[in-house]
Amino acid sequence: MSLTTAHSVVAPSANSKRIAGTIIVAYALISIVPLLWIFATSFKTPPDSIAYPPKIVFQPSIEGYCNLFTTRTRQAPEYINSLGPATGICDETARERNMVIAGPSNFLPRFVNSLIIAFGSTFCAVFLGTLSAYGFSRFKVPLADDLLFFILSTRFMPPIAVAIPIYLMYRELGLSDTALGMILLYTAVNVSLAVWLLKGFIDEIPREYEEAAMIDGYTRLQAFWRTVLPQATTGIAATAIFCLIFAWNEYAFASLLTSGTAQTAPPFIPTIIGEGGQDWPAVAAGTTIFLVPILVFTILLRKQLLRGITFGAVRK
């Protein structure tokens, strides 16, 4: 490791670095074009969004965001003129298109559902995962390897295959289209990741801390609470973010098991339609609002990403 200096005979030459850098920057720029396009489209008017050739320079508008949060009805111009002054910028844009805002759209409730279900399931998965990971890390559990494999294997089940019996089970239990049902389901899917990831993090905390605490008179439980948990905070936070991202992004279960009150944002966003087809600026606005938290989390997590996607096996 210490040999990785400018003097190393195997260090890449300046020229090869320059070529590598150019290719990587080019790839990075191309690969974020679709994301920039989503962002740009969210600030276009519907006609601008489907203009040919595609408009790179355009007059920004918040019509997409207005349309995302409202439902509108078409009205006769005489009726619109008979109304009082517009109550806000969204009202104004709607009136320009001979529309009147009829009420709020379903986006906000769906977004709130996403928040409740993602945070609820993340809390449960991390809670259960921390306990199990500690159990597997510190105690001799019979058949530990088999149990760990069993836990991980549940994550690989094809979601549609799981959804068939879950659909029937939830129908019997009255959990169909409820936030509680979705939280339970996402907790079950996420707990496998949480156990594996957290086991890696807890394995890294030296046992000596707890042993010292126990010699000082703490019970095992107190030692866990007072010495292991505080040291595992980074690991727990990283695990929580991974669970949150999974639950936030999930579509297959959500689209099959929720339809109304508990529907989350991913199955809702594709259904945003305007007059004559998909309202792309509104879809783009919804997508932007939906993606921004993930972007923030990705940047926060960048050092732990590798660990997260390999269930804790590869640590760099």
Add this chain to the structure above:
Amino acid sequence: MLNRTAENAARATPEPLARKVRGISDKGLAWLFISPTILLLLAINIFPLFWAIYLSFTNYRANRSNEVVKNLGFANYQRILGDQDVWIAMQTTAHFVFWTILLQTVIGFTLAWLIDRKFRGHAFWTTIILVPMMLSPAVVGNFWRFLYQPQTGLFNYIVAFFTGVPPSSFEMLGSVQLAPWAIVIVDTWMWTPYVMLICLAGLRSIPEYIYEAAEVDRASNWRQFWSITLPMALPFIMLAVLFRGIENFKMFDMVNLLTGGGPGSTTEVASITLKRQAFESWRTGYSSAFAIILFVAVFGLANIYVKALNKVKQR
């Protein structure tokens, strides 16, 4: 078996420590900590799985729960294995898995190999490249439909710009020839960073001194690549390939939103067939049998994957 392990654990604990442990025993605590997770998984994953196995032997239909349920034995399984549509769906899935993995591995490894040159700013650009894989395949897949619009989509415009064919002359999602590739493109865009990140870990795990020894032996760069870099990064590449293989084998969300299996059934991968049978035709028994077959296949792959995981496990 249980007792002996507990005894071993007790013996392994130093005497003064063992006396200090008050209240709940270590063994009790271990089970107290682990059992909630196991119980949850039994309730949400294993119990439904057994229910599905039971249903797979019946003609049950979830939309007609009052009908008498008949036991069909293995008839559902026989029908699936003889069903032309199922075989076509499996071929579509295989085609999709093969091309996405090939492209993602080649591009992902190349990118990792270039990033490993550690040029200035590589950390920043790596983070940018990683962004697509963190996003929701459904939400982003849905937006790609906009990019693929034949008249006005950005993708068609760019292709037209570089090749000169009119942008309205081809429909990425509407044409039988192009639709499978449209999905392969989105999946590759989204998941190449995943393969790249794991390959990068593989490349960084190769100790410097091996290259120095090769340099002393005057091995050519080409020779070093084939004899050191590739074989030593191979367990990591395998890990990425296996995981992507499993994930794409059960691919649902992105395909469902991009094409919904269409046009016709050209992009109908196994999960889409399963969804159509289970939640549109409501052939619950039949689709349960299909689900069990997919389970078994994925379970086999997952087993190999966990072995690969343990192989690259560090420390």
